[in-house]
Amino acid sequence: MAENYNTSVLSDIPAQEEKQYSYLNLGPTHPATHGIFQNVLKMDGEIIMDATPTIGYIHRAFEKLAERRPFYQITPITDRMNYCSSPINNMGWHMTMEKLLKLEIPKRVQYLRIIIMELARISDHIICNTIIGQDVGATTGFLYLFQYRERIYEIYEEICGARLTTNIGRIGGLERNFSDKTWEKIENWLKDFPPAFEEFSSLLERNRIFMDRTINCGPISAERALAYSFSGPNLRAAGVDYDVRVMNPYSSYEEFDFIVPVGTQGDTYDRFMVRQQEMWESVKIIKQAIEKIKKEPAHIYRADAPEYVLPPKEEVYNNMEALIYQFKNIMGETDIPKGEVYHCVEGGNGELGFYLISDGGRTPYRLHFRRPCFIFYQAYPEMIKGRMLSDAIITMSSMNVIAGELDS
Amino acid sequence: MEQTATEDRIVSVIRENFPSEVISVESPYDFLTVNLKAGKIIEIIKFLYEKEKYQYLTTLCGIHYPENKTIQVMYQLHKLTENKRIRLKIALPEEKPTVPTLTTVFPAANWMERETYDFFGVIFEGHPNLIRILNVEEMSIFPMRKEYPLEDQTREDKNNDMFGR
Numbered sequence A: 001m002a003e004n005y006n007t008s009v010l011s012d013i014p015a016q017e018e019k020q021y022s023y024l025n026l027g028p029t030h031p032a033t034h035g036i037f038q039n040v041l042k043m044d045g046e047i048i049m050d051a052t053p054t055i056g057y058i059h060r061a062f063e064k065l066a067e068r069r070p071f072y073q074i075t076p077i078t079d080r081m082n083y084c085s086s087p088i089n090n091m092g093w094h095m096t097m098e099k100l101l102k103l104e105i106p107k108r109v110q111y112l113r114i115i116i117m118e119l120a121r122i123s124d125h126i127i128c129n130t131i132i133g134q135d136v137g138a139t140t141g142f143l144y145l146f147q148y149r150e151r152i153y154e155i156y157e158e159i160c161g162a163r164l165t166t167n168i169g170r171i172g173g174l175e176r177n178f179s180d181k182t183w184e185k186i187e188n189w190l191k192d193f194p195p196a197f198e199e200f201s202s203l204l205e206r207n208r209i210f211m212d213r214t215i216n217c218g219p220i221s222a223e224r225a226l227a228y229s230f231s232g233p234n235l236r237a238a239g240v241d242y243d244v245r246v247m248n249p250y251s252s253y254e255e256f257d258f259i260v261p262v263g264t265q266g267d268t269y270d271r272f273m274v275r276q277q278e279m280w281e282s283v284k285i286i287k288q289a290i291e292k293i294k295k296e297p298a299h300i301y302r303a304d305a306p307e308y309v310l311p312p313k314e315e316v317y318n319n320m321e322a323l324i325y326q327f328k329n330i331m332g333e334t335d336i337p338k339g340e341v342y343h344c345v346e347g348g349n350g351e352l353g354f355y356l357i358s359d360g361g362r363t364p365y366r367l368h369f370r371r372p373c374f375i376f377y378q379a380y381p382e383m384i385k386g387r388m389l390s391d392a393i394i395t396m397s398s399m400n401v402i403a404g405e406l407d408s
Numbered sequence B: 001m002e003q004t005a006t007e008d009r010i011v012s013v014i015r016e017n018f019p020s021e022v023i024s025v026e027s028p029y030d031f032l033t034v035n036l037k038a039g040k041i042i043e044i045i046k047f048l049y050e051k052e053k054y055q056y057l058t059t060l061c062g063i064h065y066p067e068n069k070t071i072q073v074m075y076q077l078h079k080l081t082e083n084k085r086i087r088l089k090i091a092l093p094e095e096k097p098t099v100p101t102l103t104t105v106f107p108a109a110n111w112m113e114r115e116t117y118d119f120f121g122v123i124f125e126g127h128p129n130l131i132r133i134l135n136v137e138e139m140s141i142f143p144m145r146k147e148y149p150l151e152d153q154t155r156e157d158k159n160n161d162m163f164g165r
Helices: A062-066 A076-079 A084-101 A107-135 A139-160 A180-204 A208-214 A222-227 A233-237 A268-294 A313-318 A322-332 A374-383 A390-400 A403-407 B002-017 B039-053 B109-120
Strands: A022-026 A037-043 A049-053 A338-347 A350-359 A367-369 B022-026 B032-035 B057-063 B070-079 B085-095 B096-101 B123-125
Touching: A022 A390, A037 A390, A037 B123, A049 A390, A062 A076, A062 A367, A062 B109, A076 A084, A084 A107, A084 A338, A084 A350, A107 A139, A107 A180, A107 A268, A107 A390, A139 A180, A180 A268, A208 A390, A222 A233, A233 A268, A233 B085, A268 A338, A268 A390, A313 A322, A350 A374, A350 B057, A367 B057, A374 A390, A374 A403, A374 B109, B002 B022, B002 B039, B032 B039, B039 B085, B039 B096, B057 B109, B085 B096, B109 B123
Parallel strands: B032 B085, B096 B123
Antiparallel strands: A022 A037, A037 A049, A338 A350, A350 A367, B022 B032, B057 B070, B070 B085
């Protein structure tokens, strides 16, 4: 295995004289890395002495692409960042634009968005947690809970027609109202998911083998986590209660009653448990949102700002005014204010930020994505140093490193 | 109102401790932004870290302004205890953008600075490993600079007056 490594990557690992180390390529296409990124591990037997991560294998230049795309065409780009929870990315982008345009979003739309975002968070955490189980050898939970993730995708499909890269919602609202079928699917899902999730939890949460395997595996202290600008579940597992939904509420999160779970050790088990608990909280939030929506007028699903919001397609085909607005929006004839906006949402992995500079043109002058994965993944070598190779695998899966978000 | 008062306090604290470093202060969309001279940026961030508890580096990125021949570097800090955010900006000359590294204060700046180097060619002096991170090592340009257009400029079938930038 030592012959084939890429020497340029290893240039900063000094050669040792008295001891013979072996070098192991973990990735770029190893099934346990859940994405395309490489780690060159310097091994002493089965102990990891050092790691050099190489990223960028699926870099698609989103920030550059965004500089030539009209604002409404940037939503599909955001899909492809954290593709396990694309609706949160989409909503984050819409809210950034709404902040720039100073659009007032009706309460019902905000609640609908919260339902979508929390479903996305659950589907993101399902992937992460079941895969931790998968990587320690408990495949059952993975296959079992994936049925419910599949049903979340069916709900997306009902709302926007797509499953993975959703492009859900529009600037100023949603593209269409939730159908009766959607509500039915959400209700059914809410009925069926908790018992199944309960069963999944009982498989792993207090499982002796699982606990022995994950407790004290890849820990990071709160100080180091903050120094590395961790956010989201990984930071909360280390014991810092920073949640963007609470700290800088958006989309009316301040009206909701939920707990921000925190861990103490920042190890794999804590990260797993924080995500488990967050899924319960998300279910709670969805239920509250449904109750709140019942009090709002049922026909509202977008803001009343025709200059900026794309009109529904049936109106475009049948109504001259809507056609004019559609044309103006698409051709970039609307006035976009100049300005500099930073908006962040709590993505599946933490603070997902959009830093947008608009110079009044039809595309952004500069758009920078604060991608939580990219920032916390640099702590990975520190977290696995001195540990076993098998620990490195589950540490990576518990950090939920998503290659799309890593490489933008 | 209170928000503004404390924000001004931070600015005046910076002004007091680093006289003649602040160029201008603005607050676009209620986000305190301070334009600074490039010289003492790391000292200022270190000061904010130690004395004012801005201990979370949210993000760091570059912005290219070809008409001023400058590359700006934007630092965004967050004080988690009081939930205050501040954005610091410095402008560097386009031909030789050089600034000391922030990795001495925040280890998180490591990859962010590598990314900024990769895309804008900003040299962070003292950085432990300033190599390209997302692009291939053989690349000779800094692709996020505005002189590298995304589309083939020799195309004749597309009218830019109609379709914007």
